[in-house]
Amino acid sequence: MSSVSLVKKFATVGGATLASRFLGFTREAMMAAVLGAGPVADAFYAAFRFPNLFRRLFAEGAFNAAFVPLFSKEIEAHGVDGAKRFSEEVFGVLFTVLLGLTILMELAMPLLVRTIIAPGFIGNADKVHLTTALAFIMFPYLMCMSLAAMMSGILNSLHRYFAAAIAPVFLNVILIGVLAHALYVGMDGRTAGHYMAWGVLAAGVLQLSIVMFAVRQAGIVIGIRRPRITPNVWRLLMLALPAAVTGGITQINLVIGQIIASGKPGAISVLQYADRVYQLPLGVVGIAVGVVLLPELARALKAGHMREADNLQNRSVEFALFLTLPASAALLVMSRPIVSVLYERGAFSEMTAHSVAGALAIFGLGLPAFVMIKAFTPGFFAREDTRTPMMFAGISVALNVTLALSLFPLIAERGIATAEAAAGWTNAILLLVTLVRRGHWGRDEGLVRRVPRLVLASAVMGGMLYWLVGHFARELGPHAHLIVKAPVLLGLIALAMTVYFGVAFAIGGADIGMIRRNIERGRKEPAT
Numbered sequence: 172m173s174s175v176s177l178v179k180k181f182a183t184v185g186g187a188t189l190a191s192r193f194l195g196f197t198r199e200a201m202m203a204a205v206l207g208a209g210p211v212a213d214a215f216y217a218a219f220r221f222p223n224l225f226r227r228l229f230a231e232g233a234f235n236a237a238f239v240p241l242f243s244k245e246i247e248a249h250g251v252d253g254a255k256r257f258s259e260e261v262f263g264v265l266f267t268v269l270l271g272l273t274i275l276m277e278l279a280m281p282l283l284v285r286t287i288i289a290p291g292f293i294g295n296a297d298k299v300h301l302t303t304a305l306a307f308i309m310f311p312y313l314m315c316m317s318l319a320a321m322m323s324g325i326l327n328s329l330h331r332y333f334a335a336a337i338a339p340v341f342l343n344v345i346l347i348g349v350l351a352h353a354l355y356v357g358m359d360g361r362t363a364g365h366y367m368a369w370g371v372l373a374a375g376v377l378q379l380s381i382v383m384f385a386v387r388q389a390g391i392v393i394g395i396r397r398p399r400i401t402p403n404v405w406r407l408l409m410l411a412l413p414a415a416v417t418g419g420i421t422q423i424n425l426v427i428g429q430i431i432a433s434g435k436p437g438a439i440s441v442l443q444y445a446d447r448v449y450q451l452p453l454g455v456v457g458i459a460v461g462v463v464l465l466p467e468l469a470r471a472l473k474a475g476h477m478r479e480a481d482n483l484q485n486r487s488v489e490f491a492l493f494l495t496l497p498a499s500a501a502l503l504v505m506s507r508p509i510v511s512v513l514y515e516r517g518a519f520s521e522m523t524a525h526s527v528a529g530a531l532a533i534f535g536l537g538l539p540a541f542v543m544i545k546a547f548t549p550g551f552f553a554r555e556d557t558r559t560p561m562m563f564a565g566i567s568v569a570l571n572v573t574l575a576l577s578l579f580p581l582i583a584e585r586g587i588a589t590a591e592a593a594a595g596w597t598n599a600i601l602l603l604v605t606l607v608r609r610g611h612w613g614r615d616e617g618l619v620r621r622v623p624r625l626v627l628a629s630a631v632m633g634g635m636l637y638w639l640v641g642h643f644a645r646e647l648g649p650h651a652h653l654i655v656k657a658p659v660l661l662g663l664i665a666l667a668m669t670v671y672f673g674v675a676f677a678i679g680g681a682d683i684g685m686i687r688r689n690i691e692r693g694r695k696e697p698a699t
Contacts, residue, residue, distance in 0.1 A: 194343035196513060199447045201350040202367075203514040207523060210298050211360040212440040213433075215367060217289040218306035220429055222313040237410035238324040240555060241403065246328065255391050258325060260404050263396040265321060269314045280307050291433030301364065308368040315375030322382035325391060334385035341381070342374035410557050423564075424571045424594055428587040431575050441523065441584045444514060445530035449538055452498040485615040488546050489622075493680075495542045496625050497671045500633035502535025505640055505663070508647040512660050521649045530588040537592025540599040547602035550611055563601040567594040624680030632671040639663055 206212035238261070245254040276283065284303045285293055292298045323335035349370040353363040386393065400408075425446065432438035502509070507528040515524045551560050571594035578586025606612035640647065646659045674680075 198343050198346050203519040207519045211364045214302040215364050216443045242328045259396045263398040267398040289433040305368045309371045312375035315379040319379040319382050322386050338378040338381045345370045345374045424591050441526045444527045449534040485618045491542045496629040499535045499538040500629040504637045506532040530584045533588035537595045540595035543599040550606050567598040570594045624678045628675040
């Protein structure tokens with residue numbers, strides 16, 4: 172496969188994710204106007220985080236890490252029929268486990284809300300009741316999305332990325348429709364929260380339907396089998412369990428932050444609004460790199476093309492840093508005007524905007540680490556090593572808990588953001604050092620030469636933005652009208668991009684060849 176083809180795959184996944192993230196911005200902006208950072212927003216985000224956590228733990232991370240390599244091997248060893256049989260075996264077990272888990276969690280929901288989801292709500296009986304009701308409605312979303320993740324793994328293994336990448340867009344489309352209706356009829360916040368919960372469940376059913384249809388179109392019709400733990404299924408479970416923890420590490424840290432933040436009214440909403448902004452570059456770059464790199468790297472390693480594998484890893488990191496370093500600098504120095512333009516209207520107060528901006532700036536510092544984790548973990552997963560990243564994930568969780576508990580009483584939401592950023596950098600460094608020590612990461616002169624120059628170009632851009640934000644303080648201030656500050660902000664972003672790309676190309680941090688042949692496959696050579 173050519174380098175252009177792999178870049179197109181990055182663009183396909185990244186483009187679909189970009190559409191989803193921008194619609195997510197629209198959703199969050201509308202929700203901020205309807206609910207602000209009040210009790211209904213806190214309850215909704217707390218309730219929604221729980222099925223999202225399980226989705227990441229038992230679905231997305233686990234299946235992208237464990238299912239894809241095994242499914243690819245089945246195709247190579249036994250053809251489409253063997254891969255179909257393996258998929259049916261996995262589907263039977265997965266469906267049964269998910270059904271049992273959903274029933275158990277629904278019955279235990281009141282206890283879970285008080286002990287795990289939001290223990291800080293206990294002093295507010297109405298908030299606890301609302302969170303429980305919303306979580307009860309939304310938890311079956313886990314079952315839909317976990318089965319959808321399996322279907323997405325099949326599609327990714329077959330090099331069909333678009334349907335799996337575009338399906339999440341429909342969650343935002345449905346919720347935007349719900350919020351637009353709420354604004355149009357003047358719906359009260361509590362009723363809007365219930366409508367949104369039902370919208371989440373409807374979106375899960377729709378997303379599952381889309382990827383199931385795409386799998387059928389790809390020529391694989393999955394039948395229902397009696398659940399049995401076959402050797403293949405057992406192998407998947409042994410790989411998926413640690414991979415689930417590793418793949419969901421960001422969600423684990425966010426849930427830990429949510430539990431701690433639940434003791435302060437509005438803190439959960441503040442962190443969610445900040446999270447939504449930095450998830451744009453993380454999703455577009457990090458997820459695109461992670462999703463596409465894993466099957467390609469697994470294939471190169473299986474074929475013994477070690478130079479190709481090294482080249483894939485280095486070019487992926489180079490591409491990720493080329494886009495995320497300037498995003499990190501921009502979030503650090505422009506968080507306040509970004510938050511003001513996106514959210515500051517309706518029920519969203521100036522004080523809330525200040526809190527969200529503080530957390531967002533710190534998340535920006537952790538952004539390169541969060542993306543690097545996505546680029547480094549395939550180096551382990553493609554070799555069917557899911558235990559090592561799990562151990563490092565455990566270390567980062569322990570660090571996150573320690574720092575969050577220590578800093579939250581001192582600097583509130585910024586303390587939780589600091590803990591998550593520090594945990595992300597720790598995890599990324601451990602992954603890279605281990606890959607290098609094992610000889611699984613070849614030294615690349617191009618990467619070593621370009622990264623410091625990309626950092627310099629980002630610093631130049633950040634310094635310019637810092638001065639310009641101060642110069643346009645009145646136009647970007649909380650009392651300026653959206654019609655004024657939105658064009659100013661967009662103008663600054665356009666200028667920042669021009670400066671960054673200009674400096675990066677001028678000093679050799681990037682070149683036209685890097686953009687055109689970003690993921691050059693390298694010359695294939697057999698393993699020795």
